[in-house]
Amino acid sequence: EDQVTQSPEALRLQEGESSSLNCSYTVSGLRGLFWYRQDPGKGPEFLFTLYSAGEEKEKERLKATLTKKESFLHITAPKPEDSATYLCAVQLDRGSTLGRLYFGRGTQLTVWP
Template sequence: EDQVTQSPEALRLQEGESSSLNCSYTVSGLRGLFWYRQDPGKGPEFLFTLYSAGEEKEKERLKATLTKKESFLHITAPKPEDSATYLCAVQEWYNNAGNMLTFGGGTRLMVKP
């Protein structure tokens, strides 16, 4: 059974204090690992997809990396507007339902000015 574990559950940072969020996963065959951002009262917003170990993607202050067992979301010099819950999800190779995502519990990030 797929397992996706995110840590920490909550993270408080000062503005400008860089850090990383972790997503550990266990799947038979990874098709893709997805990162989403969710603001209170809104639906998850797509950030990145990573497909193979060693792959990296960047968007503004965010950089996502992938290994065979985990993914990191690095946040460089965060700003208060980066405060949100960050969700990771995995998609596994299935015979007939390959689009399904299994989500982790999320990391709630709070950036103080």
């Protein structure tokens, strides 16, 4: 059974304290792995897409990496405005369900001053 597991469920960091969020997946036929940010009362906001092991992408204080079994979202020197729930999702290489994103439960990040 295809699975996407995120850890930890919740993370509290002091401003400036770098850390990483984990997304592990057990799927066959990975087409792409996605990271989204979701603020309370809002829809998910796209951050990155990763396609193959070894790929890395960066945006401001965020850096996403991908291996054959997991992805990491590294947050360097976080600020309070980085507080949000970070969602990981995969898209599979199956014609009938192409486009469908399978989401993990998310990591709720709180950054305090």
